[in-house]
Amino acid sequence: MDLYEYQGKQLFSRYGIPVSDGRYVTTPEEARTAAEEIGGAVVVKAQVLTGGRGKAGGIKLADDPADAEEKARAILGLEIRGHVVTKLWIESASEIAKEYYLSITFDRGTKQPLLMFTTQGGVDIEEVAETNPDALVRLHVDPLEGFQPYHARRLIYGAGVEDRSEQGQIAAILAKLYEAFVGTDAMLCEINPLIVTPEGEVKALDSKFTVDDNALYKHPEIAEMRDVEAADPLESLAREKDVTYVKLDGEVGILGNGAGLVMSTLDVIALAGGRAANFCDLGGGGDAEGVVDALEVITRDPQVKSIFFNIFGGITRCDEVAKGILAALERMPIELPIVVRLDGTNAEEGRRILADAAIANVHPEATMLDGARRAVEAATK
Amino acid sequence: MAIIVDQDTKLVVQGLTGSEGSFHGLRNKRYGTRVVAGVTPGKGGQDVEGVPVFDTVVDAVEETGANTTMVFVPARFAADAIYEAVDAGIATVICIAEGLPAHEMLRVYTYIRPRGVTMLGPNCPGALSPGKANVGIIPAEIFTEGSIGLVSRSGTLTYQIGHELTQMGLGNSTIVGIGGDPVVGSSFIDILERFEADPQTEYVVMVGEIGGDEEEKAAAFIEAKMSKPVVAYIAGFEAPPGKTMGHAGAIISGSSGTAQGKKEALEAKGIRVGTSPTEAAQLAAEVARG
Incomplete structure (x- = not known):
């Protein structure tokens, strides 16, 4: 789960990482009040889960509360890479002497947390990694050993930070960031830029924070940060119904059992010349309840022109899935063409059940490739 | 031969008294697997259709000589269950x-x-040596x-x-599911190494998916x-970037972990990649039949 900048900064504060005084607001009037409370010049920052806010006009400096209200009015409603701005973070403006970069990522390749630090901050870090790789210091941490002060020394000396006060502040921030990374079960904690003010104060000017979905049960206060409104409405509905669903752009609605098989189904639909409208994994089950829930989500997508059930019966038996589909269709009439491919355990029986029911828009198929072709054909007719 | 599980496997099921644990544990037993014990804290002394249940894995190992565990406990207890098994001397x-949680x-x-x-x-999904x-x-x-x-990240x-x-x-020597999470106990390389050493195995089919770089590393191996x-x-x-596709590990991060990148890495090393599961099976058949 990706967090907004202001949420990440709330977590930073909780772990003692210095950030500027700020307020979360959703209206121009609130922006004005926030600026009054903070005092002095403020920055009005769009809160969206995407990069490129600055270039898109989503970050503006405001001299006083009236200006903050005006800037807020201009930014609210902006569309930044498909995200409409409805939330703002009003923050005390900082003077910037230097911009550094600091992050901890979950490196699944080496199976260790990876610390990255460079004094070339404030820009796209992948660019630094490409054009000036020596400037980017990388260091893995043994997860059982945990963060040690020497890790900070390696990064700080490696990146060439010479000021003693800066060194001390960065070392402290590194230790706290690692604590936050482990403490919140994060997959990514990034500070870009980590600034040094003209007075020599080091603080986080931005935050990028991703938390492991599988660990959210341990962190109910973070789980509550999920922004239900910003998510795709179909994905939110799916989440409510506990259906594993990802919205895509095509016209063939997909239901399958097992994540790998469903991914493969999307690919086979593409091979057959069509495009999948979604990813939807029924999991181990094929009971009517699960099928109804999934169909409800899928058919709410107006782009869907046909539906492809791709079921491989392992422990799940195809005859039960067939009954589940029929029961679901009784409760939820659908006029779209539905291609059902049943294979594996009790496949023949499953296909016979569907054939006997003789529902005009339900078309049983025996193989995945045939099913995909038929579903694409049905969608493009 | 075959790998990881065979006639010498003496299985303890952690969570045998749960509904999933007993369903699959007994199914494994009916198949012929030597299911020697179950572990559920507080239920020691009971049995599940003749399989004795112990309070701790140490007890199960001492009494039955179990050498392999199947962990069927809820996710929040799984790490503890794994440490318990390993510290009790379980090798698999x-x-x-x-x-x-990934951490x-x-x-x-x-x-x-x-x-x-x-x-x-x-x-x-585990391992099966037919x-x-x-x-x-x-x-x-x-x-x-x-x-x-056959080795795969997906069931x-x-x-x-x-x-x-x-x-x-x-037919198959062993079917190995390594798991769909970002960090799993065995990589493709770990399993390929075993297949290479296994006399029964003559060919290998590797089934990968988006996310991470284990397929790329396997290609070089x-x-x-x-x-x-x-x-x-x-x-x-x-699959679009940045979206988790069912498996926690199936996610394209930025430009890394794409299916195309993995396919190219494999093909660059002369490994043929099927465009569909059907074609992959056909390629395997071609190889197996010379």
């Missing part, structure tokens, strides 16, 4: 449980590797005994390919270290 851990698995992985423990999962033993949830009926080693996709192989008259032919299949060409 097969974790079916799904939903382990917990990172620590488990770092703990077990230097101890020489073999681990599959979490979030995996005719010998089945540990996990793989439907054994659709596989036959043979010489093709049903493996069944799909195995089923197609069976229909072409080809296959070229450098394997004499046995390998064909591959990769799922997720149509």
Whole structure:
């Protein structure tokens, strides 16, 4: 789960990482009040889960509360890479002497947390990694050993930070960031830029924070940060119904059992010349309840022109899935063409059940490739 | 021969008294797997259809000589269950449980590797050596005994390919599900190494998917270290970046972990990659029939 900048900064504060005084607001009037409370010049920052806010006009400096209200009015409603701005973070403006970069990522390749630090901050870090790789210091941490002060020394000396006060502040921030990374079960904690003010104060000017979905049960206060409104409405509905669903752009609605098989189904639909409208994994089950829930989500997508059930019966038996589909269709009439491919355990029986029911828009198929072709054909007719 | 599970497997099921644990544990037993014990704290002394249940894994190992565990406890107890098994001397851990926090698995992985423990999962279907033993949830009926080693990050996709192989008259030495999480106990390379050393295995089918770089690493390993032919299949060409596709580990981060990148890495090392599960099975059949 990706967090907004202001949420990440709330977590930073909780772990003692210095950030500027700020307020979360959703209206121009609130922006004005926030600026009054903070005092002095403020920055009005769009809160969206995407990069490129600055270039898109989503970050503006405001001299006083009236200006903050005006800037807020201009930014609210902006569309930044498909995200409409409805939330703002009003923050005390900082003077910037230097911009550094600091992050901890979950490196699944080496199976260790990876610390990255460079004094070339404030820009796209992948660019630094490409054009000036020596400037980017990388260091893995043994997860059982945990963060040690020497890790900070390696990064700080490696990146060439010479000021003693800066060194001390960065070392402290590194230790706290690692604590936050482990403490919140994060997959990514990034500070870009980590600034040094003209007075020599080091603080986080931005935050990028991703938390492991599988660990959210341990962190109910973070789980509550999920922004239900910003998510795709179909994905939110799916989440409510506990259906594993990802919205895509095509016209063939997909239901399958097992994540790998469903991914493969999307690919086979593409091979057959069509495009999948979604990813939807029924999991181990094929009971009517699960099928109804999934169909409800899928058919709410107006782009869907046909539906492809791709079921491989392992422990799940195809005859039960067939009954589940029929029961679901009784409760939820659908006029779209539905291609059902049943294979594996009790496949023949499953296909016979569907054939006997003789529902005009339900078309049983025996193989995945045939099913995909038929579903694409049905969608493009 | 075969790998990871066979006639010498003496299985303890952690969570045997739960509904899933007993269903699959007993299914494994009926298949012929030596299911020697179950562990559920507080239920020591009971039995599940004749399989004795112990309070701790140490008790189970002492009483029954169990050498392999199947972890069927809820995700939030899984890391603890794995540590318990490893510290009790269990050499092979097969974790079916799904939903382990990635950080917990990172620590488990770092703990077990230097101890020489073999681990599959979490979030995996287990391992099946047809005719010998089945540990996990793989439907054994659709596989036959043979010489093709099958290793995969996904369950049903493996069944799909195995089923197609069976229909072409080809069987398997062992089917290994390594799991769909970002960090799993065994990599493709760990399993490929075993297939290379296993006399029963003559060919290998590797089934990958988006996310991470294990397929790319496997490609280099296959070229450098394997004499046995390998064909591959990769799922997720149509997956958008930044979205988790069902498996916690199936996510394209930025431009890394794409299906196209994996396919190219494999093909660059001369490994053929099927465009569909059906074609992957056909490629395997071609190789197997010379």
